[in-house]
Amino acid sequence: MIRLLRELQARLRAAGLPEGEALDLLAKASRLSRKDLLLRLAQPPPPGTAERALALLEKRLTGYPLQYLLGEVEFFGLPLKVAEGVLIPRPETEGLVELSLSLPLPERPRLLDVGTGTGAIALALKKHLPEAQVWATDTDPKALALARENASRLGLEVTFLQAPLTGGVKDLDLIVSNPPYLPEAYRTQAPQELAFESPQALYAGREGLDVARPLAEEAAEALRPGGFLLLELAPENVGLLAEELKASGWADVEVLRDLLGRDRYLRARRPPQELEGKKGPFRGP
Missing domain, CATH: 1.10.8 (Helicase, Ruva Protein; domain 3)
Structure with a gap:
């Protein structure tokens, strides 16, 4: 051989x-x-x-992705089945899981993964936080079927919902998401492999924030006071959304870097007590 x-x-x-x-x-x-x-x-x-x-x-x-040819990818130590048209989990997203696990969450946290795809984030969190109650949403039925199959293969209990954004789930301690975040202009210069993945899972309008912005708005209502929002975004737009969240009343807003030193993650917290007179979703009575 x-x-x-x-x-x-x-x-x-x-x-x-x-x-x-x-x-x-x-x-x-x-x-x-x-x-x-x-x-x-x-x-x-x-x-x-x-x-x-x-x-x-x-x-x-x-240009067909290697991961699709193999039918499987390892993510945070978990073997996950992958299929054409569903976003392939990236190494950068493992950093999102690491950041989630470093948060001061309660003993039995309520967690939501928005835009779950293969189920990678939700399943990794459930594996490492077995006492957590974990939900995951996606609008793509093919992705949800794959996520449910991965959960079954791994013996991990996650509630999967076919719904946009938070899917109406409330009283959450953490909302985590790797939403589509590439600016539309990037489509013409994207690597060949991206043509085989779902464009809805990759591109999000002119600034790449057409999903992350409404997600942050819903998260303001879905999180418990003191709950965390954690997003993976592009280096070009993560700072922009961070400034918008600061202006709208989020607490502890911070941009964090990936292993290559690029601005990649956005961490923010719903204020423990909402402030009167603040602009945005955290207005007082």
Whole structure:
């Protein structure tokens, strides 16, 4: 199999793609785990492996995402099934989970993941906060079916709702979301792989805030006093929304950076006591 692996590596390298993907493609084609594949590289490939591997390679060379070819991605230590048209969980979003877990939440928190996609955030939070009551919303029935399948496979209990934004869930301690946040102008220069994902999960108007803004407005009513809003956004627009939330009365508004040092996350808190005379959603009586 080593000869086949080298052929895959060479063709990926020639196309400007990471040659490390060759091992993933060969493992998928040979129906072996990566560990077993490495142990058997000196052996002849199982019947049909070469044909399957080359077919996978040809599709990958068209820009088709590797994660869709493999059918699975690891997110925060959880194996999640992925499918074309549903947003692929990104490493940056693992940072959103880490930030969520660092918050001073109550012992049995009520959490909501908005725009759940594969269920990645909701399932990771439920895994690490087993006493939490977790909801997740999405408007895409295909995404919800996939999220429910992932929850079932992992044995994690999350309530999934086909609904926009907060879905009417109230009295929450945390609303977390990786909403669509790319400005529409980015569509013409986006990497080829993005063409295979749902545009509704990627793009959000001229500034990239057409979902995050109304979500923040609903969150002002859905959170308990002192509850947290935590969003993943683009470096180009996260600061803009942060300033808007400060002006509308949110407390402890902060922009946080991802592992590459880019402004990426927005953390804000509903004031423990709403302030009289404040503009925005936290007006006094």
